[in-house]
Amino acid sequence: MIAVLAIQAGSAVFAAPPSFAVPTSTAGQLLQQADDLRSADAPRFAQLLEELQRRQGELDDLQREKLRYLAAFKLAYGGSYPLAIPQLQSLHATARDPRIRLRAGSLLVNLYTKARRFSDSLRQLALMQPDIDRIEDINLKATLLIEAAYLHIEVGEYRQALAYVQRMRGLSLLARDVCYANYLEMDALYRSQQLLQSTADIRRSINQCLQENEPIVANSMRTVLAHKWFDEGRRDEAVSLLSSHVADVEATHYAYLIAEFKALLARLMMEKGDLPAAETLANEAIAQGSSMPASYSVVDGYQTLYRVAQARGDDEQALVYFRRYADADKAYLNEVKTRELAYQMVQHETAQNAQKIKQLDDQNQLLRLQQQLERQATQNTRLLVVLMALLLGGLGVWIYRTRRIQRSLQKMAQTDLMTDTCNRHYFTDQAERMLAQCAATGEDAALIMFDLDHFKNVNDRFGHAMGDWALKHVASAGKHVCRRFDVLGRLGGEEFAFLMRGCDLQSATRLAEDCRARIAAIDTSETGHSYPITASFGVASTASSGYQLSRLLSHADRALYRAKHLGRNRVCVHEGAATSHDEDAEPVFASAELGELRLVSSHGAKNFRMPHA
Incomplete structure (x- = not known):
């Protein structure tokens, strides 16, 4: 489904912002306006950043940190991940403002996920778990929970994603965060084949997101609804829904959304027998999705082109598209396995770290016992034997468990888990x-x-x-x-x-x-x-x-x-x-x-x- 935050929208979004008249405002006021508009009005956001860069001298140190964060956000939104990620890493490590530090870490989770660096994304989230538990700012906590839920949806851990959404439900959320929570829940339930919401409920959620000026999330929900109708055999309704909102989706400049939206509409047009429309939409979906690693929209697009060529009796072109479809499908399935392996590896690392901490605690306890032995000379020999036995036993258990885990990982690396x-x-x-x-x-x-x-x-x-x-x-x-x-x-x-x-x-x-x-x-x-x-x-x-x-x-x-x-x-x-x-x-x-x-x-x-x- 669609990535939850509007980060990878394509470089054209910020390439040439229109000229807006900037009213007389302090630099601090402009900074807050830019923060409020960062995902709702991309051209206005870009114009405000240009003005703020000229007026940096009017900002204090904490405000400059916020401006650095917004500049990194702009790079990320434009798809410049290699430039945005180092800036966010620096902010997360050095920012004096704890809110900026957490926002930079949250955006890093999002960008690592979009760049398909799932191991880095999971490790970053693990570092921030204590912050999620103790932070008092409800809005910032909601942002961290949104990224956690999004990441777990992408790695296929839908139950854990829904658990994060439920934690959001327990907060006094802003209407915008409720919009995100509704979408994340809907996406996780659909992917896990548990979506039971009525059409009326989904439409209410869409309208709520539109009221909050979140067109990307609203159209992502429309895509989920169209998938649901397609699965239920309500294809004419799905075609009508998608066809009537193509212009809205294109206006977002959001490649993930555009690619999936058009790939699904192409498949529906193929089912209706409209071969020219199916072919055009499939090619547009492939063009949008080709820059994204292992995109299922590309798989879907090539399959539609293959079926169109078959329907026209063009066997030579059908074979070309079939091979491209097969290659794209293999790449997508390989990425799915990479996600699963990354999740298992990070889970293993987390367990190992916890075990090391426990071992250090055990060692500290052993040292305290050894000090007591020194004060109790009459019991030295007996207690030393006990201590050595505990140490060797603990080490033996650790070695045994580590070897079991290593054998398990080796089997995972050699075996296709689905078919053994x-x-x-x-x-x-x-x-x-x-x-x-x-x-x-x-x-x-x-x-x-x-x-x-x-x-x-x-x-x-x-x-x-x-x-x-x-x-x-x-x-x-x-x-x-x-x-x-x-x-x-x-x-x-x-x-x-x-x-x-x-x-x-x-x-x-x-x-x-x-x-x-x-x-x-x-x-x-x-x-x-x-x-x-x-x-x-x-x-x-x-x-x-x-x-x-x-x-x-x-x-x-x-x-x-x-x-x-x-x-x-x-x-x-x-x-x-x-x-x-x-x-x-x-x-x-x-x-x-x-x-x-x-x-x-x-x-x-x-x-x-x-x-x-």
């Missing part, structure tokens, strides 16, 4: 080792790559929980085909691969066909939904592709895309001259379906029967 198979990095490492061994002994090996067909439709129609269920069962089907010394890994999204040692091309093709049949036989009725699960397979062997993993992956990937092109739910084999290592040599594919193998090349085709595995 090798992740891409570990699969690559293991596969290269196996291929090196096979090359040394002259042993055959084969690579099987497969990708689920129309998997995005499963997520869109039935939700990500059903998609997760399908991925787990597909991985289970693959494990039944693998032998104990084979390597099975999830390369990303819905793409998997096997590397099979001592297996020639024909045997690998039979195993691939067996796996394809197992996947196609998965019964989805237990989920409460009925939908087919199929996969397209590409097979390559060392006999024709050599022992380089990159070459095997490339050839298997070509065969896989051939299987997609021929209609999906089938196995295609890459075959080439055994002695050729020319990447530009003409590939020969074989397609296996229902027990028949069909060789495909530019020189013709022939059929021969392939026995079942």
